[in-house]
Amino acid sequence: MNASFDVRESRDPADTEGSRPSDHPTQLCRICDINRETSICSRLPKDEFTRVLSLRDQFQFPPLHTIFREGDRAAHIYALTSGSVKLYKLLSDGRRQIVGFLFPGDVFGLTNLGGYPYTAETLNQSSTCRFPQKVLDPTRESVPMLERRMFDLAVRELMRAHEQMLWLGRKTAQERLASFLASLARRATERGQPESPVALPMSRSDIADFLGLTIETVSRTFTHLKKLGVIMIPDNSHVMLNNVPLLIKLSEGGAE
Amino acid sequence: MNASFDVRESRDPADTEGSRPSDHPTQLCRICDINRETSICSRLPKDEFTRVLSLRDQFQFPPLHTIFREGDRAAHIYALTSGSVKLYKLLSDGRRQIVGFLFPGDVFGLTNLGGYPYTAETLNQSSTCRFPQKVLDPTRESVPMLERRMFDLAVRELMRAHEQMLWLGRKTAQERLASFLASLARRATERGQPESPVALPMSRSDIADFLGLTIETVSRTFTHLKKLGVIMIPDNSHVMLNNVPLLIKLSEGGAE
DNA sequence: TCTTTTTCTTGACCTCGATCAAACAAAACC
DNA sequence: GGTTTTGTTTGATCGAGGTCAAGAAAAAGA
Numbered sequence: 063m064n065a066s067f068d069v070r071e072s073r074d075p076a077d078t079e080g081s082r083p084s085d086h087p088t089q090l091c092r093i094c095d096i097n098r099e100t101s102i103c104s105r106l107p108k109d110e111f112t113r114v115l116s117l118r119d120q121f122q123f124p125p126l127h128t129i130f131r132e133g134d135r136a137a138h139i140y141a142l143t144s145g146s147v148k149l150y151k152l153l154s155d156g157r158r159q160i161v162g163f164l165f166p167g168d169v170f171g172l173t174n175l176g177g178y179p180y181t182a183e184t185l186n187q188s189s190t191c192r193f194p195q196k197v198l199d200p201t202r203e204s205v206p207m208l209e210r211r212m213f214d215l216a217v218r219e220l221m222r223a224h225e226q227m228l229w230l231g232r233k234t235a236q237e238r239l240a241s242f243l244a245s246l247a248r249r250a251t252e253r254g255q256p257e258s259p260v261a262l263p264m265s266r267s268d269i270a271d272f273l274g275l276t277i278e279t280v281s282r283t284f285t286h287l288k289k290l291g292v293i294m295i296p297d298n299s300h301v302m303l304n305n306v307p308l309l310i311k312l313s314e315g316g317a318e
Numbered sequence: 319m320n321a322s323f324d325v326r327e328s329r330d331p332a333d334t335e336g337s338r339p340s341d342h343p344t345q346l347c348r349i350c351d352i353n354r355e356t357s358i359c360s361r362l363p364k365d366e367f368t369r370v371l372s373l374r375d376q377f378q379f380p381p382l383h384t385i386f387r388e389g390d391r392a393a394h395i396y397a398l399t400s401g402s403v404k405l406y407k408l409l410s411d412g413r414r415q416i417v418g419f420l421f422p423g424d425v426f427g428l429t430n431l432g433g434y435p436y437t438a439e440t441l442n443q444s445s446t447c448r449f450p451q452k453v454l455d456p457t458r459e460s461v462p463m464l465e466r467r468m469f470d471l472a473v474r475e476l477m478r479a480h481e482q483m484l485w486l487g488r489k490t491a492q493e494r495l496a497s498f499l500a501s502l503a504r505r506a507t508e509r510g511q512p513e514s515p516v517a518l519p520m521s522r523s524d525i526a527d528f529l530g531l532t533i534e535t536v537s538r539t540f541t542h543l544k545k546l547g548v549i550m551i552p553d554n555s556h557v558m559l560n561n562v563p564l565l566i567k568l569s570e571g572g573a574e
Numbered sequence: 575t576c577t578t579t580t581t582c583t584t585g586a587c588c589t590c591g592a593t594c595a596a597a598c599a600a601a602a603c604c
Numbered sequence: 605g606g607t608t609t610t611g612t613t614t615g616a617t618c619g620a621g622g623t624c625a626a627g628a629a630a631a632a633g634a
Contacts, residue, residue, distance in 0.1 A: 490590080490591090491590080491591065531591075531592090532591075532592060532593080534591085534592075534593080535590090535591055535592075538591090554599095554600085
């Protein structure tokens with residue numbers, strides 16, 4: 063193994079590990095199904111792309127696997143290449159707030175403190191690209207485009223967080239769920255997937271903890287949207303959107 | 319006037335302007351009372367510091383002045399040098415969510431889309447350093463430390479946003495207000511100010527819109543914390559913290 | 575296949591915080 | 605000073621969403 067791939071040496075044993083598929087970092091990302099405007103290594107100039115790729119480490123995780131916990135030493139930055147992940151914070155009594163759901167191309171583990179500010183857990187079978195901070199840091203300094211990419215990713219997350227603060231602080235249960243479905247649909251199209259049906263890899267309980275509601279209210283609100291004819295629910299992990307304009311209207315309190 | 323100071327040419331007329339104090343950018347920031355670890359130009363190497371300073375533009379704004387509105391073309395990045403600012407998002411029916419209160423050293427206007435994602439409004443007499451995106455962008459590419467600084471600022475905001483999502487989604491009114499006061503106190507100490515009394519430059523209505531509550535609930539909760547002996551309220555814009563450990567405990571639901 | 579377990583839905587009731595309303599306090603203006 | 609305006613507090617009532625409880629429907633084992 064070439065020295066530049068020797069990132070296993072700098073690995074933080076606190077991070078839990080999944081299985082490692084055989085990969086050849088100097089070739090293009092073979093297991094990576096990402097082709098987005100803004101992920102960590104997309105659209106970098108060719109030699110810088112190769113350079114960044116050589117830093118990475120790929121892992122696959124089973125469903126419901128904890129990748130890292132809030133407070134763990136933040137030794138890596140992750141890019142999700144397939145599957146989906148939830149990020150959450152806990153209160154001491156067990157109350158939970160999910161601060162984000164992630165899909166392929168999304169990056170997580172960004173921090174400038176010592177520890178991760180949230181726990182990251184897979185929703186289903188997922189694979190990640192992992193970049194050790196220790197080797198990524200000097201590379202960021204010498205590859206301005208990479209540093210800019212990191213900034214863009216952080217800002218994108220920040221704007222998403224601000225949007226969710228509006229949901230949590232000022233929207234009704236129905237508006238929150240409509241906003242959530244509309245947002246999932248929009249993000250699916252950004253990944254080149256159809257707008258409908260929307261895949262819901264997370265449980266009702268996860269949706270509740272994301273929207274600041276209880277599972278009962280989430281369930282009742284799904285039923286209500288169904289009765290309004292805005293959605294159909296073929297199975298519990300898919301939602302058909304029958305009327306996206308109306309859904310968006312409902313998400314902003316436009317219609318009662 | 320030297321060409322490098324000619325940033326007025328690139329000014330976006332949509333941004334509302336305050337009065338411009340006479341200043342000499344090649345000298346050190348004279349009106350800038352910031353001395354923090356992480357503001358936009360603090361702790362840069364001397365010549366880079368001078369270079370970044372030469373890009374800036376200083377403005378003073380009166381209280382309750384709208385610096386920019388959500389959706390305005392994002393032509394500048396701002397650093398608050400004195401006073402305080404609120405950032406908020408609106409729903410079409412007027413419901414408002416304040417996504418952040420800013421104090422000296424804080425940066426706002428970070429985005430990578432065309433428009434600002436929130437409205438920025440002063441709470442009291444405030445002054446800002448303003449950097450035009452157009453001239454800051456190439457500088458960021460050639461000054462890696464500046465780009466890193468921007469990233470750090472975005473990440474700091476992101477972590478603050480995640481924390482507030484936990485408040486909004488999962489905390490009671492009392493826990494939110496206690497968290498808010500504890501957070502203001504901590505940030506004051508980070509700026510080298512005493513922990514108590516905490517200054518509240520914002521109205522009760524602003525606090526309500528920040529915490530996802532109504533003014534009545536905010537007022538009642540203040541009264542309740544007062545009765546518990548945790549705080550004293552000499553006047554409506556100051557809170558004395560009598561028992562910070564208990565306040566923190568209350569903020570996490572530790573005591574009932 | 576038939577349990578057993580888990581997740582989701584629905585109903586009945588309750589509570590925290592919202593709404594409505596009035597009194598009070600503090601500025602701002604004359 | 606007094607009057608108006610605006611912001612804050614307090615009280616009375618209401619309702620959206622939470623809690624508790626019981627079914628229904630998947631999912632996981634056996």
